[in-house]
Every structure is written in structure tokens, then in C-alpha cells.
Amino acid sequence: MILLSIFLITVKSTKKLSNYLFAAFLLVTAFHFSGMFLLKIPNNTLNSLKIASVLLQMPLYYLYVKSVCYFNFKLERKHLLHTLLFIGLFIVLFVTQVSEKSYDIFQIIAKVQYYYYIIAVFFTLSHFKKLYQENYATNHKIIHKWLFQITILFLIGNCFVLFRSFLLPEQNSVMLANINLLISIFALFVICWFVLKALYQPKLFLGIDKNLTTIKTVKNLTAETEQTLQLLSEYLTTEKPYLDPELSLQKLAIGLNLPEKQLSQLINKHIGKHFFDYINEFRINDAKTLLKDQPHLTVLEILYKIGFNSKSSFYTAFKKETHQTPTAYRKSAELG
DSSP, X not given: OHHHHHXXXXXXXXXXXXXXXXXXXXXXXXXXXXXXXOSOOSOHHHHHHHHHTHHHHHHHHHHHHHHHHBTTOOOOGGGGGGGHHHHHHHHHHXXXXXXXXXXXXXXXXXHHHHHHHHHHHHHHHHHHHHHHHHHBSSOOHHHHHHHHHHHHHXXXXXXXXXXXXXXXXXXXXXXXHHHHHHHHHHHHHHHHHHHHHHHHOGGGGOOBOTTXXXXXOOOOOOHXXXXXXXXXXXXXXXXXXXXXXXXXXXXXXXXXXXXXXXXXXXXXXXXXXXXXXXXXXHHHHHHHHHHHHOTTSOHHHHHHHTTOOOHHHHHHHHHHHHSSOHHHHHHXXXXX
16 A cells, blocks of 8 residues: 555656545555554554544545546645544544543444545535536546445445454454455455556546536526527537537537537526437437448447547447447348
């Protein structure tokens, strides 16, 4: 963990804040895990700090998730509030010299805090998913999926910790040692997978604008709205801006000479679709034409030609629209 954190701090990256936050998470976790190899730390200050450091892990992970989801996320003074519980419990543990009562209080608070931040992370991911669907044609689903998977793995790891808490050291010393070993190996596996995935897939850090807001669907159309909808449809059909894999709501609004907020309301409120799905409809229509009329083109060539930047996102969108894979659609078109 220490080696990975040093690597994250020193590696050249456009997402330094994300790297620093995760490196801090690794260092705090490594410091806490050191207790598995030391039966008792004689220094009261270090012992209290090691125990209380658990209360920094989930806040750091939560801030890391926010920094990955939103490209313009910045640390502010208000984020220091996340350290208050750690500071308070450290003082209590230090003053009481980690008494049995103070440690029991810490255990309860640590469990409550853990699940509070897990819920906060899931809420952040849910909000992030809705925002990118409403405002971006780029596939940010991979970011959501990746962070969701890692959070589930953290929950699985926490199950081992919960099981360990029910074991009495005097009666189950061997099992306790084995559980500690399992937790260590599991944590190391998850973190290595986490860091390597981030390195090999830099697009995981695209992020979206944190200042965006979600919109409720409304179907009532005025004459002016219908006219603007017609303008939008004609522009997409003739100019084909969706061929740009990095198309966003902001870029489309500039092309149409419309305020971004008005365009967002037009698609999400009146059409009743997410921007992501709406743009993909035009891309899939082009794909169907190319699959029928240009058999010499491979599926991979077609997906890049129509504005997709990954095979998985293209296949997902195509099956959602046609209930067939691109290859199956091409074969059925040839037979027809």
C-alpha cells in the first residue's frame, strides 16, 4: 500500500487530486493495518492514532469518489468537517489510554460512520449516473460501474471485519490470525486491481460538471417548444454533430445557438429522454444504415464512424434500440 501510494503521488497525471486522495486513503489504511502485525503498540499516542485512523478511511474514499465523478471537484474548507469524528475519538482514546469503555464507543461509532459513508457513496454514484445521462453523449457508464464495483468489494471486505469482531482472541487465536490474513490479502488484491485498472483505463477519470442539476419530465408543449424541437431534429439530421464521440450538451447548445439550460429542458423535460439516450438513437440509426448498405465495413469500423468510442457501449446501445446485436442485425438485413 505504501509503495502504491508513493507511485500515485509521483506519477504524472491530469487528475492529481484523485491520485492524492487515494494515496492518502492507502497510507491511512496501511497505518491501521500495521496493528495486525503488532500485538500492542506501547506508545499511547501512536496506539490511539492507529485506532482512530479508521475514521479517516471512508471520508477519504468518499472524497475520492467525488473527485473521479466530477472533473471540477476541489477540496474546500468545509471538507475538513469530515475529520471532526477522527479528531474527537482520537482525543477520547488518548485521554482514556484506550480504555475498554472508550474502545467500545469507538467500535460503535466506526460501524455507524462506515455505513453512513457507504450510503453517501451510493447516493453520489446514483446522482452522477442521472447527470451524465442527461448532459453527455460520451459513455460515462464505465466510471459508474467501476466505482460501484469497488464499493461492493469494500462491503464484502467489511463482512470479514464484522465476522472478526465476534471472535474472542483467547478462544479463537488461530482463526483470528487466519481472518486477519484473509482481510490483508483481500485488501491488497482489491487495491492492486483498483490502481491497475485506473492506470490502464485513463478514461475512467473523464468526470462531469458537478454544478449540473437534474430535471423532471413534462410533456406539455407550446408552439415555440415544438418549433425548437423541429430545429433540433433538423440540425441533428443534417449536421450530424453526434458523430463527435465527445459531444456534450454544451457543445450541442453552441451549435444550435441555444442556451444550454433551454436545450437541457427541451430534451429531458419535453422529449422525456436522457441526452445520452437521445443522441445514441441518431447514432444507432446511422449504424443500421451502414450495416445494411456497406457490408465491407466491420462492426468496429462502423462504431467509430458513428461517434462511439468503445465496443461495449456500442453493443449495449444497439441492443437497447434493436434487441439484436449488430452482427445479428446485419445477417437479418441480408436475408430480408
